[in-house]
Amino acid sequence: MRLQNWIPVLLLAAIVTAEVDFEVNPVDNETESVQQDVIDESWNAEPGESSRITQSSKFLSLEHPIEYNFREHLDLTPLPNNFLLASFQFYMQSEPFGIDRDQHESSEYSHHTVFPKPVGPIMSQTNTRQLHLRFTHGLWDSQEWGQLPHNGLKSGGTGVELWAIVEAPSKEEALKSWITLANSLSGLFCASINFIDTSKTTFPVSSFLPKEDEAIPLLNQSNHLYLMRATLANEPVCTENLTPFVKLLPTRGKSGISSLLDGHKIFDSNWHSLSIDVNTVCDESTANCHFVMEEFIETVVNVPNALARADRPIPKPLPGDELRCDTNRPHDAFQCFPLPQSKEVSFSISKLFGKKIRGGSLLGEQSSKICVHVPSHWDVMIQVDESYFATDDNCFDLNNNKPHDVRLETTDSKSVLPSKKTPIYVSRALTGYGQDRGGLRSVFRNPSNEAVELVYFESLPWFMGVYLSSLAIESDDPELTLDSVVKSTFYSPARDRERPTHLERAMIIPPNTAFAISFQFDKSLLKYAEYPPDANHGFEIEAAVAAVLTPERYEARTSSLLLSLSTPDFSMPYNVIILTSTVMGLAFGTLFNLISKQLITLEEADKILASTGPRAKLLRVKAKIVNMLQGNKNKIIKSAKYE
């Protein structure tokens, strides 16, 4: 087993010990921590824990409760066709720490308050200055729903996407830190992020760069910053990934809007995305730094489906009187044509998410906030203690720890707030048939009236041998050439088993234009142990990223692709070794005999064989035995004669 495989285990062990240290060290003197604990616990308060409750009431009754750098926000946006986008946003910040400290002292971690404990050590151990992690699954219908939330900057391609800025003296060191980072995140998020190795890692040059206003600190001025990125397109995003996300929050899903997060509901959706961004922000004047973390959990649910699921967890046919029949068309008691979906909608989010909001988080400077983005004919109310309240801007602050619920009602669910049009539509498809080669065709469509400037980032696995010379553009407009569209290209070709193909193109898409760019590739065969167990399922090719620079910053991703490779016969190793060796041995043996042996006529051979061949030898042995026997006989005869 390689050392690499041990790293996650070791790191996990390190993290666990770190946590244990914290639990063991009594922190009673620090009111902050206690208060946080107590607020967490207060929801779970059992009757027997009366002492705890009195304690909590004592702390909660402080006139000026201590406030942390923690902010949470829930955005609810109905989308066309009865979909609802729920966006849970959490912002947190660590306490400042000095930048010249020895980073490996575990006592240094005591500054964590609302900032999750495991993240800090991972960041400092791997010298990571920025960390971005995305878990995304499902289809975002940009035609209907418009732009992705947060301009697409908070959602990745299908599967897991990770990029980070690492401080290191050299590229090799940076890669080492990167692999360590991937391995520790793998343990933290219960995902196979440890499968990230150099053959999946790219060093983006013009995409995924930090924003202009973000200054990334260098703790050691002789080091450099390295931006690395990798994706695992075949990673399923599942409930076990949500639990670690919720665990990172100071509220642990026990209070505030995070109490709505239930894996069964979040992942029972058409599209969902979990994202984490950690930044190191330094103040040069005080030589102090702190971590800033943004954690977003977003999901698009189909409201009628989700409500039906809540009513009937076990899918059963509707009783006849609940069927919505189109009575204008032929119908009887057993079958009818259904009516289109009702435009009248009223639901509460407790029904969608299975539980109510357990009050605000009461941790931060600002109270937890819920905003619903709807046009005026929607009624939005918040329910506290059986009473309903409404506000002008449909935003609600959660200031106490009572259960809350939000209710949405409308007579016309079809009309929602107009969605912002995406600046660009990008899609990508595999072309060709056969399992030894293929093509990749990306279609760009700019529906707007202004030119779109973007960087198109593609990373392809090494077993796709890309022929850049076959690059071609297809368009209705004969004026459009590759050179007029592609401004510059960065190309780092794949190296077998070492690194992926990395293509970045700065492009300008003229207004109201659509065109396709395609190129050809060869598929390589793998060694039989390199195929996954389900080799004939194919290999997921990660999504391409179109990062729009003008007219506005926006990121769109294509869907991931499924590439099928030709496979050898997995049952053949011994047969192949035997058969090939036989043919080689046949050629070698025959030639060796021919060249090394003497040529003679058959008669000579017979003669020689008669004197030296096995038959002759046998005869000689026989003669000897006969002689011996005869000798004995003679002796016996002789002795008999003497007698």
Next chain:
Amino acid sequence: MVSSEWQVVWACFASRLAVSYLFPSLQQQLDRTVEFSTPVTSYRSLQEGAYLLLHNLPIYDGGVVHHVPLLVALMAFVQQAEFLMPVLFAAMDTLIAYQLMQIAKIYQRQLQIPSYIPGVVYAVNPLVLLSCVSQSTCLFVNLSISTSLLFALSRQFSLSAICIALAGYLSPYAYLLLIPLAGICGSNSFGLVVKCTLVSIVLQLISFKLNNDNWNYLTSTYWILITFSKIRPNLGLWWYFFIEMFEFFIPFFKSVFNIFVVSFIPPFTIRFNQQSFYAFVLCLGWITLTKSYPTLGDGGFFLSFIPFFKPIFGYLRYPVISTLLFIHAIILSPIFYYLWIGLGSGNSNFFYAISLVYALAISSVIVDLTWAMLRIEYDSGKPNLSLKLTQI
């Protein structure tokens, strides 16, 4: 040159040009078949190299281009007039046919056949014709080898050394042919080896300069032949063996396969030092059988030397079997490959079986020719077919 030879030359040139221009898509189709194109000889990857060179992108940093820098530079230069490529390849192929006829002239007395026969055989050999149309770069190697052989036989050893160095530069397996070539040169062999080494060094230095003072082309052009890191199906013995081999044993078997290539080159040269030209041909056949990325173009080139064995045809023990094996392999290989890759109704074993048949075909030809050579040696040049011989 006699008129019949001229006719063969023109017919050869015209046939290649005609096929190229009458079926313009044939080049790409053949270039995609595993029989005529391998990662190290395919025209596509040469084009890719030229494209990368013209766009100032790294050529040898990746895993697609496995052609030497001089060839890539030449391609980048010629690519401006791509319609002339078929002419270039047809001309090179015709030159090989012409050289074969010149070699036949040298051996005119012993051969007992008109000197144009090898040219005709080469011109009508479908393997060579299709390989030429596919614009496989193994044609460059074949041309260098045949030129070197012709110069050696006509006792112009310096030119021969230059050509074999060029062939070795394009495909290092050709350096192995230096051994039988030294046998042809006899007492001049030391000079041949020295000149060949010098020219090779010069070629490598030029490549180094062409490749922006970088040696990285060595890995992707030469090292790949030894390590077989680009696994693609082909007609050789290597590919399926190294797909299926257990990771642990791969380094051992790679060394075995590489030693296997070299194993019979010195023995052939030593055993047939009186008939060094024929030793050269047998070595060529052995390399075709054992190299890591063989194509039908290599096989066709080797088979083009068969007419020179005319005097010993009578001694061949199983020419029918060899012929049938060849026909079997050549007809079934595209079909079985398509069944595996295109239709999915067959699996890799189908094509693997065919690659074994092809290996058997070549080895049976080599074995048979070796036997016939030994036989005529026994008869001291005067065939006595009725004599029954055996070996002990």
